[in-house]
Amino acid sequence: MTPILWRRAEARDAAALSLLGGATFLASFAHDHPGDALIAHVRKAHGEAFYAAALADPEQALLIGETALGAPVGYALLTPPALPVERRDGDLELKRIYLLSGWQGGGNGAALLKLAMEEARRRGAKRLLLAVYEANVGAQRFYARHGFVEIGETVFMVGDAPFRDLIFAAAVG
Structure with a gap:
């Protein structure tokens, strides 16, 4: 497997993040x-406008992973928390974390999560929140292995269709 080169995303990455975000979302959820x-x-x-705005917002952080040839294969988005749970000072939300399927496994997800935790720590976060689709048991197990515990639930709307997401939290160590 080609190694992933990780870095903080920049304004010039909005188009690549848009393609990567769309591709990973479709691949993850087209089945249901x-x-x-x-x-x-x-x-x-x-x-592209969504990612351009996120990249321009100092309260948000985007990490992007690329092949040595510059092809985007993974990303993470950290934002101020918007999940419906009791918030604490120092909370930050891992709003998105995705890898193309060919780069899943082999420690790449763990490496991206570690980078997201490091970014959260740099931003002064004490706790990282995230939501995961209830049917995505593999992701739930992944987060549990990395210290996340379930603390609530929310509804994620895709058009008129509601989907139950579980909310997880972990201390930023």
């Missing part, structure tokens, strides 16, 4: 999300 709603969601939530 309604097609038209899924496409509309990807266009809005993973459009």
Whole structure:
């Protein structure tokens, strides 16, 4: 497997993040999300304008992973928390963390999560929150192995279709 080169994303990465975000979201959820709603969601939530705005916002951080040839293969987005749980001072949300399927395994997910934790620590976070689809048992196990515990739930809407997400938290160590 080609190694992933990780770095902080920059304004010039908005188009690559849009393509990567859309591709990973489709690959992750096309099996049980309604097609038209899924496409509309990807266009809005993973459009280039979304990533350009996130990159311009100092309260958000994007990490991007690329091959040695510069092809994007993974990313993570940290934001101020917006999940419906009791918040604490020092909370930060890991809003998105994705790898293309060909780069999953072999420690790449753990490496990306570690980088996200390091970024959270640099930002003064004490606790990292995230939401994961209830049907994604593999991701839930991954987060549990890395110290995350379930603390709540929320509903994630894709068009008119509701999906139950579980909210997890871990101390930023």
